[in-house]
Amino acid sequence: MKLSARNVWKGKVVEIELGSVNAVVKVDVGGIIVSSMITLDAVKDLGISVGSAVYTVVKSSSVILGVD
Amino acid sequence: MSAPKPADIVVEGVRKSYRGKTVVDVDRLELKAGRTLGLLGPSGSGKSTLLSMIGLLERPDAGTVSVDGREVNATDRQTRMSMAAAFQRPYLFKGTVGDNVAYGLRLRRVPASDTRDRVEAVLTRVGLQGWQDRSALTLSGGEAQRVALARALVLEPRILLLDEPLASLDPVMKWRLARDFARILREEGKTTLYVTHDQDEVLAIADDVAIMRQGRVVASGTGDQVFGLPADDWIAGFLGMEPSIRGRVLDVKDGVARVDCGGVTLYAVAPVAPGAEVLLGVRPEDVVLFEADAIVPLTSARNKIQAVVVQIDPSGSTYRVVIERGPVRIAAKISRSALVDLRLSEGTPVQALFKATAVRVAST
Amino acid sequence: MGIFIDAFRGGLAMLVSGAADVWTIVLVSVQVSGAAVLLALVLGIPIGFMLGTKRFVGRRMMLVIANTGMGLPPVVVGLVVAMLLSRRGPLGSLELLYSRPAMVIAQLVIAVPMVAAVSAAAVSAVPRELRLQARSLGASPLQVAIMTLREARMGLLASVAAGFGSIISEVGAVTMVGGNLAGKTRVMTTAIVQYTRMGDYGAALALAVVLMAMVLAVNILLTRVQQSAERYEQ
Structure with missing residues (x-):
């Protein structure tokens, strides 16, 4: 499957913090924690919970670089 | 000072x-x-x-x-x-x-x-x-x-x-x-x-x-x-953007509004009431494109639409790909390598994926 | 050529020995034209500033008048001033005809349009945006005007030089209103005419040299002004 997003990483859900509309899902991608803000609806749909295997997709246009 | x-x-x-x-x-x-x-x-x-x-x-x-x-x-x-x-x-x-x-x-x-x-x-x-x-x-x-x-x-x-x-x-x-x-x-x-x-x-x-x-x-x-x-x-x-999409809110559930845009349903996180006429816009930076025949697995992104590429413009070092489905026109900002990978050109069918939080909503 | 050599020798002797009447004539010239040019600045620069910076009804007309004034025949000025100051004229009661003030007035009339026109050109070369910029940094209208004149200073100097150069060389008007009275209203130009008529070429040539030196100095100044004219960068 080809998609335009340049960054696709497989990871494992380590935390789900539920809000009123959105949930912040923390995913361990090879030791790095990636946060994803998704709707509560999406959490239900995906049926994810802590420990679920997921893909994280990040468009390169959303990646900010910084230097020390 | x-x-x-x-x-x-x-x-x-x-x-x-x-x-x-x-x-x-x-x-x-x-x-x-x-x-x-x-x-x-x-x-x-x-x-x-x-x-x-x-x-x-x-x-x-x-x-x-x-x-x-x-x-x-x-x-x-x-x-x-x-x-x-x-x-x-x-x-x-x-x-x-x-x-x-x-x-x-x-x-x-x-x-x-x-x-x-x-x-x-x-x-x-x-x-x-x-x-x-x-x-x-x-x-x-x-x-x-x-x-x-x-x-x-x-x-x-x-x-x-x-x-x-x-x-x-x-x-x-x-x-x-x-x-x-x-x-x-x-x-x-x-x-x-x-x-x-x-x-x-x-x-x-x-x-x-x-x-x-x-x-x-x-x-x-x-x-x-x-x-x-x-x-x-x-x-x-x-501003070099696509015109806002006009739509009507069908219903709102858990803060997520379902909006009918001339037959295409889009999801948006916005404080709107059912029945409201709204304008929608999606930031090109937030849109991910897939090949038309790819079987996109279940994702957290609420919006997934089938569309056709109608325009491709270089924009700095990236490309601005405009896709259309009925009255819905959305631009996606993608890299050159993505453009080549997906073999996009005008008329190519694609699937677009974007989050409900990426959709901006204004009441009219 | 003997006539030149003799006259030159005689004239040089007069200048060097400081022959009283020759230097008196030079002094009267400088006093009259100097006073006229100073007054012309006082009147001409504000007029030039207005013409160069403001947009108002009648501005174009005034510019035409100022530019025409630059080419005003001095004898016509002399005639009009003489008539105004003559005993039967409207200003006759001042009894100014055949005096230095009368000469100053005539030269002033010749110099004001020149100073106004040249300074208008100099001031209008200062970009409008620079005045706006000064204002935006807090300058009052007077401070903006001072800044503009400072920026246009080279052009203003040119107007002084041009005005002085033209009136000190002028002969017709000063004869008519001054009368060429020895020791009183006799200036370099009228004296040169007089001495030449009398055949005193030595005295005439001596004055001619001084006059030429002054005009030359003015022109050197003008040329330097033009050469050093700074231009506004993009």
Whole structure:
């Protein structure tokens, strides 16, 4: 499957913090924690919970670089 | 440097015409204390005239300019002294760089030793340390522009008015100065009006944005609001964006609205009521494209639509791919390698995926 | 050529020995033209500033008048001033005809349009944006005007030089209103005419040299002004 997003990483859900509309899902991608803000609806749909295997997709246009 | 409290400026009912032609007709525009308002518009839209009136350099035919809630005009010396401006072409006075920067301080009868220190400090700030004794008329465009900015900044004005200060520069110098301006304005925390016709400059420098067209302010708000969702088709075209999508809210569940857009259903996170007519927009940076026949697995992104590529434009080092499905037109910003991978061209069917939080919504 | 050599020798002797009447004539010339040019500045520069910076009804007309004034035939000026100051004229009661003030008035009339026109050109070369810039930095209208004149200083100097150069060389008007009275209203130009008529070439040539030196100095100044004219950068 080809998609335009340049960054696709497989990871494992380590935390789900539920809000009123959105949930912040923390995913361990090879030791790095990636946060994803998704709707509560999406959490239900995906049926994810802590420990679920997921893909994280990040468009390169959303990646900010910084230097020390 | 002890900076005075930034000012709050409100422009109300301001009109100005030249030879019977209305060039400015602004019902209301607000410059919030300590923030930079980027005033965008094509040339001839009245931005510079509006700046001149806010700067009390020109008298409006009607309407008022208020600073901190008090109406002001050109005879108000104290208010005029709290402002400083720099223009598109950095006109410098004959003499040295130091003379130029010190001009406003001398008008304010600042003592000579104090003047010297402040000139030195501000030149360092704009990256021209120790340039006091150079002749002002031998400078390059970029250097002159820095001197013009220093000449305004040295006054520690509460209100800074910048009219196309980068327009006459070459691209490299322009972006270097844009970065510097953004940094300086952020550090200074002044109320700034930044007039330009270049939206990238506004994105880099401004906190708030207003768009002018034929003398009127047709959009204003935070950068996110104005750029996120064009209020009408002209603004969309001016900003190089797709026109907003019109839709009607079907229902709202857990804060997620389901919106019918001429047969295409989109999901958005927005505080709207069922039945409401709304405008929708999606930031091109938030749209992911898939091959048309890919079986997209279940994702957290609420919006997945089948569409056709109708336009591909290079935009800097990336591409702007416009896709269409019925009345829904959405642009996606993708990299060159993604364009090649997906073998996109006009007419290629694709699937687009974007999050409900990426959809901006405004009520009509 | 003997006539030149003799005259030159005689004239040089007069200048070096400080022959009283020759230097008196030079002094009267400088006093009259100097006073006229100073008054012309006082009147001409504000007019030039207005013409060069403001937009108002009748401006174009005034510019035409100022430019025409630059080419005003001095004898016509002399005639009109003489008539005004003559015993039967409207200003006759002042009894100024055939006096230095009368000469100053005539030269003033010749110089004002010149100073106004040249300074208008100099001031209008200062970009409008620079005045706007000064205002935006807090300058009052008077301070903006001072800044503009400072920026135009080279051009203003040119107007002084041009005005002085033209009136000190002028002969017709000063004869008519001054009368060429020895020791009183006799200036270099009228004296040269007088001495030449009398065949006293030595004295005439001596004055001619002084006059030429002054005009040359003025022109050198003008040329330097033009060469050093700074231009506004992009």
